[in-house]
Amino acid sequence: GAVVSQHPSRVICKSGTSVKIECRSLDFQATTMFWYRQFPKQSLMLMATSNEGSKATYEQGVEKDKFLINHASLTLSTLTVTSAHPEDSSFYICSAPGAVDEKLFFGSGTQLSVL
């Protein structure tokens, strides 16, 4: 099946710093990628849809200036958490729809801890 690679898997940073998370589709092209966030004991929540060559679309309540998304190529989308604060500590995971069918393929996720 299709492979989505996400890095890093874990980040610990100080409050106020920015963190970049990369999501790559390894064996297929993805014009669209999705970024989800999961807080403890909660479900995966869609944050934004990353569109290759155009602006990302954000879900209600997600600050676009805080969570910068760049989808510069057909195989790479990045999420940058700017000026991270402890409340941004969460599990971030990206996904991309397969080329053949509508299954979503997920990266392995990034656990962000902001001290």
Add this chain to the structure above:
Amino acid sequence: DQQVKQNSPSLSVQEGRISILNCDYTNSMFDYFLWYKKYPAEGPTFLISISSIKDKNEDGRFTVFLNKSAKHLSLHIVPSQPGDSAVYFCAASPSGTASKLTFGTGTRLQVTL
């Protein structure tokens, strides 16, 4: 507002028996439903899906049942195997595709020997 609910956070089943994982939804616009399986430190992997035009879909040991009137779906695994131990997420979409999925909180399945 939790539109997709998995009310059982955990389930323990003996190897060889049937595992039944349940999921309820509230949004009548959902027309495509998926189950994902997640192992620790890995992303969710697709397991099985069902469109609202069907009430059952089967793939090997896995069967998903959809009851639209009750807004309820369930995943049956039979026979259960120790390798099935994982967290199972129910997800739903209003678009007939896997885009913009709404997920449940997951059910941790433990298959014991």
